[in-house]
Amino acid sequence: xxxxxxxxxxxxxxxxxxxxxxxxxxxxxxxxxxxxxxxxxxxxxxxxxxxxxxxxxxxxxxxxxxxxxxxxxxxxxxxxxxxxxxxxxxxxxxxxxxxxxxxxxxxxxxxxxxxxxxxxxxxxxxxxxxxxxxxx
Amino acid sequence: xxxxxxxxxxxxxxxxxxxxxxxxxxxxxxxxxxxxxxxxxxxxxxxxxxxxxxxxxxxxxxxxxxxxxxxxxxxxxxxxxxxxxxxxxxxx
Numbered sequence: 001x002x003x004x005x006x007x008x009x010x011x012x013x014x015x016x017x018x019x020x021x022x023x024x025x026x027x028x029x030x031x032x033x034x035x036x037x038x039x040x041x042x043x044x045x046x047x048x049x050x051x052x053x054x055x056x057x058x059x060x061x062x063x064x065x066x067x068x069x070x071x072x073x074x075x076x077x078x079x080x081x082x083x084x085x086x087x088x089x090x091x092x093x094x095x096x097x098x099x100x101x102x103x104x105x106x107x108x109x110x111x112x113x114x115x116x117x118x119x120x121x122x123x124x125x126x127x128x129x130x131x132x133x134x135x136x
Numbered sequence: 137x138x139x140x141x142x143x144x145x146x147x148x149x150x151x152x153x154x155x156x157x158x159x160x161x162x163x164x165x166x167x168x169x170x171x172x173x174x175x176x177x178x179x180x181x182x183x184x185x186x187x188x189x190x191x192x193x194x195x196x197x198x199x200x201x202x203x204x205x206x207x208x209x210x211x212x213x214x215x216x217x218x219x220x221x222x223x224x225x226x227x228x
Contacts, residue, residue: 027223054224057195057222061195061200079225095221095225
């Protein structure tokens with residue numbers, strides 16, 4: 001189960017809406033071992049594409065070092081799908097390599113309705129999990 | 137034996153859980169071959185027939201090695217090589 005504050009959820013959705021029709025992506029860092037997403041980090045989509053995302057490699061190195069220095073880990077890795085449902089694609093599954101992370105997907109295909117879902121992706125197996133939203 | 141290689145969580149099964157290992161070589165390619173002698177299977181997760189695998193980012197100190205010669209990039213004692221899983225995907 002993913003437990004996340006309404007404030008952080010809203011930041012993910014706002015980022016996804018802002019970058020639509022391109023896919024948006026980012027990380028929420030949290031203290032190692034706590035499973036608590038706390039620090040929101042919007043990342044560049046180096047592909048600037050409506051169907052693909054990739055963290056900029058140098059930005060990723062900087063952010064990953066920063067997390068290391070602060071004893072944090074990527075608790076949430078999020079991205080948006082802009083024309084399809086918020087469910088991991090084959091590409092998402094093939095790249096997923098943080099077995100401890102919650103993979104959050106947002107779809108911006110509908111202007112009004114929200115799709116915010118969370119998954120574990122381990123060794124190619126996708127498991128959807130419950131999302132609990134806490135007060136900001 | 138003086139180039140430090142930092143290993144991401146997902147590949148630590150090849151290093152007995154170690155976060156970093158040490159190796160030697162004149163190029164990244166030689167370094168990876170040297171590591172393979174002690175950490176069997178690791179090289180295959182980093183390299184395929186076409187070069188560096190697209191699923192990983194490899195950095196020499198502060199640079200992405202894709203921009204500085206890939207597997208042919210020269211490495212020296214005291215350098216740090218960092219491996220991170222590439223974070224990518226999308227609706228496709």
